[in-house]
Amino acid sequence: MKKPGETVEDNVTNLEICQKYCGSCPTFKANNLKDYPPYGLFCARGKSTSPKMVKSATCFCPACELFTQNHLVIGHFCSR
Ligand code: SF4
Ligand code: SF4
Secondary structure, eight states: OOOTTOOOOOSHHHHHHHHHHGGGOHHHHHTTGGGSTTOSOHHHHOSOOOSSOOOOSOOOGGGSHHHHHTTOOSOOTTTO
């Protein structure tokens, strides 16, 4: 969940940062999120369009530098 006024920019640099975390996340792999738009950077682009989101308790977002820098909370941006 983002607070009003706090946004993560959708750019190549941030996507590369995201891939370090979402890319190795069990939720990302279990749901093949790389196959469905927006493919990553969910905190900026919104949730995955995967038709079947398998729930998982694991989210690596809290370890991500963009999460900290942008004062994000909770995580699980791929499914919220
Ligand atoms: S906070 Fe999560 S969704 Fe956003 S860039 Fe980091 S790992 Fe990706
Ligand atoms: S948003 Fe969180 S739960 Fe979803 S793929 Fe990225 S790290 Fe995993």
